[in-house]
Amino acid sequence: MKATSKQVTIFDTTLRDGQQCPGAGMSFEQNLEYAKLAAQVNIDILEAGFPAASSEDYKIVESIAQMYAQMESSPKVAALCQMREEQVITTIESLKSLIPTQRARMHVYLPVDPELMQASLGSYANNHKQIHKDLDKFIRMAIDAGCEVEFSPEGYSRMGDTFDFVTDVIDTAIKAGATIINCPDTIGGACYLQGEEFFVNKMKRHAEIMKQRYPDKNITWSAHCHNDYGLALTNTMQSIFDGPVTQIEGCFNGIGERAGNVSLEQCIMYLKAFGYNNSQGKNFHTSTHTAYIKDISDFVATHMLPRQAHWPISGENAARHTSGGHTNAILKNPQAYQPFDPKEVGKEISFVFGPLSGSNHAQSIIKEHGYTCENSEKIEVTQFIKDYFSNRRKGLTDTEFMQAYFAYRSPIKINTYKYRKRAQVTEICIDGTFQGKEKTINAKSKVGGTALTALHHALEDYLSPISIESFRSQSKDKGEEALSISSISISYNNELYTGIGQDIDIEVSALKALVNAVNRAIVHLNYAIVANKKAV
Numbered sequence: 001m002k003a004t005s006k007q008v009t010i011f012d013t014t015l016r017d018g019q020q021c022p023g024a025g026m027s028f029e030q031n032l033e034y035a036k037l038a039a040q041v042n043i044d045i046l047e048a049g050f051p052a053a054s055s056e057d058y059k060i061v062e063s064i065a066q067m068y069a070q071m072e073s074s075p076k077v078a079a080l081c082q083m084r085e086e087q088v089i090t091t092i093e094s095l096k097s098l099i100p101t102q103r104a105r106m107h108v109y110l111p112v113d114p115e116l117m118q119a120s121l122g123s124y125a126n127n128h129k130q131i132h133k134d135l136d137k138f139i140r141m142a143i144d145a146g147c148e149v150e151f152s153p154e155g156y157s158r159m160g161d162t163f164d165f166v167t168d169v170i171d172t173a174i175k176a177g178a179t180i181i182n183c184p185d186t187i188g189g190a191c192y193l194q195g196e197e198f199f200v201n202k203m204k205r206h207a208e209i210m211k212q213r214y215p216d217k218n219i220t221w222s223a224h225c226h227n228d229y230g231l232a233l234t235n236t237m238q239s240i241f242d243g244p245v246t247q248i249e250g251c252f253n254g255i256g257e258r259a260g261n262v263s264l265e266q267c268i269m270y271l272k273a274f275g276y277n278n279s280q281g282k283n284f285h286t287s288t289h290t291a292y293i294k295d296i297s298d299f300v301a302t303h304m305l306p307r308q309a310h311w312p313i314s315g316e317n318a319a320r321h322t323s324g325g326h327t328n329a330i331l332k333n334p335q336a337y338q339p340f341d342p343k344e345v346g347k348e349i350s351f352v353f354g355p356l357s358g359s360n361h362a363q364s365i366i367k368e369h370g371y372t373c374e375n376s377e378k379i380e381v382t383q384f385i386k387d388y389f390s391n392r393r394k395g396l397t398d399t400e401f402m403q404a405y406f407a408y409r410s411p412i413k414i415n416t417y418k419y420r421k422r423a424q425v426t427e428i429c430i431d432g433t434f435q436g437k438e439k440t441i442n443a444k445s446k447v448g449g450t451a452l453t454a455l456h457h458a459l460e461d462y463l464s465p466i467s468i469e470s471f472r473s474q475s476k477d478k479g480e481e482a483l484s485i486s487s488i489s490i491s492y493n494n495e496l497y498t499g500i501g502q503d504i505d506i507e508v509s510a511l512k513a514l515v516n517a518v519n520r521a522i523v524h525l526n527y528a529i530v531a532n533k534k535a536v
Helices: 028-041 055-069 085-101 114-126 128-147 163-176 192-197 199-213 232-241 264-274 290-303 324-332 357-370 378-388 397-411 449-458 506-527 529-535
Strands: 009-012 045-049 076-081 104-110 147-156 180-185 222-223 245-250 412-422 424-434 436-443 469-476 484-492 495-503
Touching: 009 104, 009 222, 009 264, 028 045, 028 055, 028 290, 028 357, 055 085, 055 397, 085 104, 085 128, 085 222, 104 114, 104 128, 104 199, 104 484, 114 180, 128 147, 147 192, 147 290, 163 199, 163 222, 163 484, 180 484, 192 199, 192 232, 199 222, 199 232, 232 245, 232 264, 245 264, 264 290, 324 357, 357 378, 357 397, 378 397, 397 506, 412 449, 412 506, 424 449, 436 449, 449 469, 449 506, 469 506, 484 506
Parallel strands: 009 045, 009 245, 045 076, 076 104, 104 147, 147 180, 180 222, 222 245
Antiparallel strands: 412 424, 424 436, 469 484, 484 495
C-alpha cells in the first residue's frame, strides 16, 4: 500500500444487526460457520451478537470468541450491550477468552435521537446527570476488565437540536476510556442535501471538538448506515472521504433491519476501485481478502436471506450475460462489459442463453460441452434452439440448451407412435424421419414382449448392438391425465446414454425415451469432439 493510504477497518455486524431482521436467524452451528468465513475474508471486527439477549446468544458470542482465541490472528469480537450493569457484566464474561490478546470489544449504546430516547428510555431519558454517571461507570468496568470499548450514540443522524447533549455524552465516553465512537444513521434517513444537519457534517464537528479536548487520544470514528432510502453506500463513503471515519459497519449482502445495512462487499469494492487517484486526493484501503467475498455472500444468501440476482458485486447476474452483443464482445475480451474482474471476488464470468443471445454464444456453449458446431451452421443451430424453446424468455440452463442441440442433430425424428397388443404379441407402427428419409417402422415383439422390446430390436438397424441397462417411469402429477415420465439408459460401446420421454400413455413415454437415448448415442458418435479426434 502507498504510504499516504489510510486503512479503513471493516466492522461486520451480519451476526448481530443482520440477524435482527425477520427471517435471517441462523442456528448455533451456522453462526460459528459464518465466523470462520469472516476470518477467511479477513474482516477486522466481527460483532458476534448481543450476549445478554438470551442464553443461546451468549453461547454464540462466547463460542466464537473461544474459537478465535485458538487462532494466531483473527478478527476482534465485538458484543453489543445496553447501559445496564448486569448486561455489561454478561458481555465482558462472554468475551473473556479474547481479553488476553486484546481482541475483545464491548459495544455499548445510548439513544440520542429525542424521539427514540423517550420511546426507549422513558423517564430515564430526562435524567442526564445519571446517564453520564452510568455511561462513565459501565465503560470503566469494561476497560478495567481488559476490553476495548466502542460507544454508539444511537439515532445520531436525527439528534436534531441536541448537539450539545450528544457532545457531552461522547465526551463522557472518551474520558471513561472508549476509543471508538460510532455515529449511526439508525433509521437510514440521512442525505447530504441536509447541509449542516447531515450527520457527516456533525461528525466532523464532533471529531474536531474531541481532538481539541483530547489531543493525545487516538479516537476511531465509525459510521453505521441503514439503507431505508437506498443511500447507505453513498452515506458511508461520504463519511470516509468527507468526514473523519476510518471504520465502517455493515453486513454482507446488505441485510439488516428494515431495508438493511450498508453492504460490506459494496463498500470493500468501492474502496478498491476509487480509494486511489480520486478527485479528492485521499487514499484509503482495506485489508480484506476479496477473493472470498463470493463464499461469504453465498452463505448469507443460503442461510439467512435470499440475495437478488442483480445484487451488485456478488449477485448471480453480476458476472452473467445473455445479450448477443455483450456475449460476443466478452468472448473476445472478458472485461468488455465488466467494471472489474469477477475473479477479484471469487466469481467467474458466465453466460445464459436466451432469446437475445447470438450464434457465437451458442457455438461456445456447444463446444464447451464437447460437441461440434461449424461456423457455416451456427446461425441455423442457434435459431433452431431458440424455436425449440420459444416460450422460454427468461433463458435456458445449459442442460436445456444441449437438449435442443441434440434435438437438432437427432437422426431419428418420430411423428407418431402407435402400438397394439394381440395374443401376447405387441405390434408397433412408427412414422418419422430416419437419417433424413421418411419411413414407417412396423415391428412385433416376441411372445410376452412389450412395445418397448419391439422398438428396441427395430432401432438396432441404426445402432447395434445396444442393450437397455435401466428403465423407470413415474407420474409427473396426480390424476388420470397425469403425464408419465420415462427414463431409459442404454449401453453402446461401453458408454451409457440416457434418454427421457414423456406422454400420457406410459408405453409411449417409454418409446420416446428409448428413441431419445439412441439419438444421443448416435449424435455423440458423430459430433462429439473427442470422438472425432479418435476417428482421425
